[in-house]
Amino acid sequence: MEKPESAKPLLSLKLDGTEVPAVEASAADMEVAAGMDVAAGRTSFSEFYASSYQAMLALAVMLLGDRALAEDVTQDAFVGAHRQWARIENPTAYLRRSIANGATSQHRRRFRDRRRPSPREESSALEADEMFDALSTLVPRQRAALVLRYWFDLSDAQIAEVLQVRTGTVASLIHRGLQELRKVVKP
Template structure:
């Protein structure tokens, strides 16, 4: 894709990058900022990058971590409305609950879950992007999924309410 030029790459891959950034940040505005920041950093040397998607994923994870360190705290959003039952409002509430819980995970754990399950990357590819071992990816994914299940499953709701 590097031969097609930067503009063509952005036209084709922007939405995909934006989805990944949204999962990393939990905010549409922050996701747009993250993608734009990383694209601006990559643009001058784009033609020399053999595989731009893995490179940009890594850049987004690193940039998000850098922003998180500078703020040193996560901004919490209001709780989603109670679901009425199946339908768009219910699906929105479910997705909002998932995003809220994803935002509470440590940065590395969140990055592993986003890259493994949203981007559908292999454990080896995820480990390469994050600069860690495959074992770290496996353990972070397992712990992250366990934490999400504990809070998001119906039995997890009652446990969380009791705390």
């Protein structure tokens, strides 16, 4: 497998003694994360990893707000996918679900004994860090639903599949999440 010249390795994953390099996410890679599923029989795990790692890492970063934790969750998801590769019908959906579950587990660990941060009084134009702060005030499922909807343009049905909830629950999570964000982000 030949890397494009513009691709720079960011992180590598070792599976069965073989190092699989990660590459920068391209527009095509982002389409994979947005729902253009790759059939398990059509590509090798190495090719799937190389083409989708950055997009899946971006999802994890948006869900967690912490790159180091996101890298761990993403790597764990790919390791799990590698173990189940022959049985996975929809690798993209499997990874999104695995990353969402991993992010939820990380939130539980990180915020078990932590109180919710108080809302910011002043924020006319949110910068990226401020957006992560605002998102961190949400419960993990609301945050996941909003990230999947507004950053990855997934439909209610796709979000429901990733979060393993009903589509009506997705609509409710998004509605309540937006209400909470409006309280935190006042004009």
